[in-house]
Amino acid sequence: MDWGYIISVMIVSAFGVEAIVFGLAAIGINMQFGYTGLLNFGQSAFMAVGGYSVAVTVIELGANFWWGVVIAFAVTIVLALLLGIPTLRLRADYLAIVTIAASEIVRLILRSVTFKEIFGGSDGQFSFGADFFALSPLPEDLAFRIGPVVLNERQIFVLIVGWALVFLSCLIVWLLVRSPWGRVLKGIREDEDAVRSLGKNVYLYKMQALVIGGLFGAIGGIIYAVGNEAVSPDFFGTDTTFFAYAILILGGAARVFGPVLGTVIFWAIIQGTDVFLRSAIDIGVPVLSLMTGTQAAVVRFMLVGLGIMLLMIFRPQGILGDRRELALDAR
Amino acid sequence: MPDNAPETRKEAAQRALADVPRVPGAPKPDPILIADGVVRSFGGLTAVDVAHVEVQRGAITALIGPNGAGKTTFFNLLTGFDTPNTGTWLFNGHDLAGVAAFRVARMGMIRTFQLTKALSKMTVMENMRLGATGQKGERLLSSIFGFLWSAQERQVTAKAEELLSRFNMLQKKDDFAGSLSGGQRKLLEMARALMTDPEMVMLDEPMAGVNPALTQSLLQHIKDLREQGMTVLFVEHDMDMVRDISDWVIVMAQGKVIAEGPPDEVMRDEAVIVAYLGGHHDKALTSSGVSFTEEAHG
Structure with a gap:
């Protein structure tokens, strides 16, 4: 078995575009769920808004890429308000129901035949990152090898910008949650009536957390779009949202670096088990070679699910979480 | 002890209330809170139907009544945590109808909860x-x-x-x-409420689940609130505590205010005894023992 290949795939996946995209989405969910207790099950809709705003602005409107980013943020705020205004006064479950439905609505609109002229139907949109890559100071023939995996200049530029954005987002989250503003959010997570009884406008704080978390999701969507130079609607399904939740729980909710650590480990395991199982099948390892390659792709999710179950049993606070905080829930 | 001062706020509050008639809805010399025609019904059940009630500024007022009398619901209505079907209520002369709970709190009327809301994590x-x-x-x-x-x-x-x-x-x-223990959480909740510099503190069963050792210190803290110039309105079941600290008692039963007065007088009031113990004590106890206990929980 080629362990060098497996390990280099794990390294590339741990720090690849998908790790960045899901890391940003999980940072947004951390703001909403980890700190404020808002169950946003529609993070993929915010990611879709980010990715598609950029793509449609460049291709259909013929405008600059950076206008796309501005539009992405504006639409994200509108979407968050649209979801939040009717639901944030109600119990937490209403937001969960509305967001999961809204994310499917967004995805179905994006892939619909009616709007094929704008969004490109189920194929999505391609090639809109020229303005973004024009900023790259890297030499065009740059190539970076990790074992047998080679990254070209564009990929390296996306990774540099992406990780810079991940750390900038972490810095913003850290600045926000250490402040009295963040203290109000944590109070709302614990008991919003108590916070209300102390004269805080709970509705406003929940709305702010929803918008900020959505914006991180939109940035993730934009990185996905430029990283692949393509957006397709079916990426923005509910499983994308739940991957982001899995990442957050793995890393540790309500911890600034929880989502970052979560995404690195999640993608290393997902892609690592994939190549491991496939090469095990190729060389005919007993038992494992009973599977086909397609089945192996599904089995890796079972393994991750099993891993998360074990984590929940033995370390329910996630890798970075504080056990003391969690133990208090038991009473 | 504050009792050594020339005139404590306790004496001032009791002097101000001395001439107030002992009837439900009695007007007070200096009311901080006035409620008029506050009605809240849940489906067919009218939980609160308060025609008129005033709370004296700077005094400790107890709100008592048998279980299901609507005390906590009335609290929720006054503090904006629930909305009445009809009625007006004024705090310091400001109409609070339709005012959100957090704005009520900002005006200086802070409440605590029957089930303590310490923010555990x-x-x-x-x-x-x-x-x-x-x-x-x-x-x-x-x-x-x-x-x-x-x-x-x-x-x-x-x-x-x-x-x-x-x-x-x-x-x-x-x-x-x-x-923290249950009693310490009660203390924390009260201390946290005081961080807002309230004018009026509304305590919903401050003694529920507090061990006897802590009760005395909690009682003293409530008395201190009055000495610092705050108005206290509290819901309580413990009659000894009510007698000990309150200047005035308002009794609710089945959603209505049925009696008002200083603690000793209220506890001798016929309507109050009937509300707590049922209206059958003209009959022999032996023949109505069962209905006696049932009514007591009504």
Whole structure:
């Protein structure tokens, strides 16, 4: 078995575009769920808004890429308000129901035949990152090898910008949650009536957390779009949202670096088990070679699910979480 | 002890209430809170139907009544946590109809809860700091710039430490609120409410689940609130406590105010005894023993 290949795939996946995209989405969910207790099950809709705003602005409107980013943020705020205004006064479950439905609505609109002229139907949109890559100071023939995996200049530029954005987002989250503003959010997570009884406008704080978390999701969507130079609607399904939740729980909710650590480990395991199982099948390892390659792709999710179950049993606070905080829930 | 002072607020409150007629809805010389025709029904059940009630400023008023009398619902209505079907209620002359709970709190009317709402996964100190009002760092845009709020944060912390030491909780300041005992949570909730500098404190069953050792200190803290010029309205079942600390008692039964007066007089009131013990004591107890207990829970 080629362990060098497996390990280099794990390294590339741990720090690849998908790790960045899901890391940003999980940072947004951390703001909403980890700190404020808002169950946003529609993070993929915010990611879709980010990715598609950029793509449609460049291709259909013929405008600059950076206008796309501005539009992405504006639409994200509108979407968050649209979801939040009717639901944030109600119990937490209403937001969960509305967001999961809204994310499917967004995805179905994006892939619909009616709007094929704008969004490109189920194929999505391609090639809109020229303005973004024009900023790259890297030499065009740059190539970076990790074992047998080679990254070209564009990929390296996306990774540099992406990780810079991940750390900038972490810095913003850290600045926000250490402040009295963040203290109000944590109070709302614990008991919003108590916070209300102390004269805080709970509705406003929940709305702010929803918008900020959505914006991180939109940035993730934009990185996905430029990283692949393509957006397709079916990426923005509910499983994308739940991957982001899995990442957050793995890393540790309500911890600034929880989502970052979560995404690195999640993608290393997902892609690592994939190549491991496939090469095990190729060389005919007993038992494992009973599977086909397609089945192996599904089995890796079972393994991750099993891993998360074990984590929940033995370390329910996630890798970075504080056990003391969690133990208090038991009473 | 405050009793040594020339005239304590306790004496002042009791003197002001001395001439108030002992009837439901009696007008007070200086009411801080006036409720008129407040009705709240849940489906067919009218939980609260208060025609008129006034709460005297600077006094400790107890709101008592048998289970299901509508005391907590009335509390929720007054503090904006629930909306009545009809009625008006004024706090310091401001109409509170349709005012959100957080705005009621900002006006100076702070409540606590029957089931204590300590924010378990935050430390005692963070709980206290959350209570402070007008914090610059609680605004989103200034929150990321620490230098805008760090000075205020130090003031808030100093104030919190002072309050915690008054409540004998300073050594607990870095513990998670969830690790406190029931009584300590009651103390924390009261201390946190005081961080807002309230004019009126509404305590919903402050003694529920508090062990006897802590009861005395909690009682003293409530008396201290009055001496500091605050108005206290509290719901309580423990009659000894009501007799001990309250200047005035309002009795509710089946949603209505049925009696008012100083504690000793109210407890002798015929309507109150009937509400608590049922209306059958003209009959022989032996023949109506069963219905006696049933009514007591009505």
